[in-house]
Amino acid sequence: MILSKTCIYGILATLHLATKKDKEYLPISQIAKELDISFHFLTKILQKLTQQEIMSSYRGPNGGIALARPKEEIKLMDIVVAIDGSEIFEQCLLKLPGCGKLKPCPLHDEWGLIRKQIQEMLNQTSVASVAEKIVKNSLRLADVNPLEL
Amino acid sequence: MILSKTCIYGILATLHLATKKDKEYLPISQIAKELDISFHFLTKILQKLTQQEIMSSYRGPNGGIALARPKEEIKLMDIVVAIDGSEIFEQCLLKLPGCGKLKPCPLHDEWGLIRKQIQEMLNQTSVASVAEKIVKNSLRLADVNPLEL
DNA sequence: CAGTTTTAAGACTCTTTTGTCTTAAATTAG
DNA sequence: CTAATTTAAGACAAAAGAGTCTTAAAACTG
Numbered sequence A, B: 001m002i003l004s005k006t007c008i009y010g011i012l013a014t015l016h017l018a019t020k021k022d023k024e025y026l027p028i029s030q031i032a033k034e035l036d037i038s039f040h041f042l043t044k045i046l047q048k049l050t051q052q053e054i055m056s057s058y059r060g061p062n063g064g065i066a067l068a069r070p071k072e073e074i075k076l077m078d079i080v081v082a083i084d085g086s087e088i089f090e091q092c093l094l095k096l097p098g099c100g101k102l103k104p105c106p107l108h109d110e111w112g113l114i115r116k117q118i119q120e121m122l123n124q125t126s127v128a129s130v131a132e133k134i135v136k137n138s139l140r141l142a143d144v145n146p147l148e149l
Numbered sequence C: 001c002a003g004t005t006t007t008a009a010g011a012c013t014c015t016t017t018t019g020t021c022t023t024a025a026a027t028t029a030g
Numbered sequence D: 001c002t003a004a005t006t007t008a009a010g011a012c013a014a015a016a017g018a019g020t021c022t023t024a025a026a027a028c029t030g
Helices: A005-018 A028-035 A039-051 A076-084 A108-124 A127-137 B005-018 B028-035 B039-051 B076-084 B108-124 B127-137
Strands: A055-058 A064-067 B055-058 B064-067
Touching: A005 A028, A005 A039, A005 A064, A005 A076, A005 A127, A028 A039, A028 A064, A039 A055, A039 A076, A076 A108, A076 A127, A108 B108, B005 B028, B005 B039, B005 B064, B005 B076, B005 B127, B028 B039, B028 B064, B039 B055, B039 B076, B076 B108, B076 B127
Parallel strands: none
Antiparallel strands: A055 A064, B055 B064
């Protein structure tokens, strides 16, 4: 719901990177292992984030993937839009085409309020702040497998 | 996002019924036509709502489907839970298994607030109140096709 | 240069969701 | 009882999302 699996994996990988040293390339294979995500699948997802210049990649030995910008500047919203697009924030709960002030759907106001909050939350939350919380409270980014933070 | 297509159709059909006279059976074929939803698909969806006793059905001439309870008593949440289940309200944004106060995911608090509001909105909004708004403001439940309200 | 490591790209498969179709059962009308 | 109308049930098909695999290209190591 709300976010696609692809998008969630993208967020998890970004957060994982953000808990590591800056500017160091981390091989996708390692991220995949630590987050328990299929390597090839994650590769495809991270390619998209690289194309959108949220991450930068480098091939060959000691290569891998890294955040393209300072983690303080990357907001959760950036990742969501890069992967799932912005349709979520343009549609109502009932997805009636062209719902807006002109031709509102019956739940336009109710959902508009909530949608706005989701938007604000994603826009305000930086990857850095979440990463900090993860480190501070030893939070997990995968199921059981405790990450070696 | 958030709600499945099936669930949205279920809500639309319920709202449509609620704008009509109480206790009258409306053929599914007619609802399908007015909402521009495939008849057979809608039939399947309404069967689920009938099984959950949100609607009641009657076969044969002059048969069809009707709300099983007073529309004031049916909340949007009832339909959502009947069709999509309650997992939405038990998961976090990142869908890490077993996210909760014990093993929170990194976005547990942020998402928890929003999830609570979605829950409250769906729990508080009755089918009757939305139907009233639809009638009062001549709102639509389908794309272009203006409903004959 | 040859071999290794790593991402890039895209074809392919599997699963879930969405949608269609056919047949059966209930109800009513004549 | 017969024919018509309507929901019930379930098989089937199409589309989208998730995941796998293979080959190519880039970069480094010796």
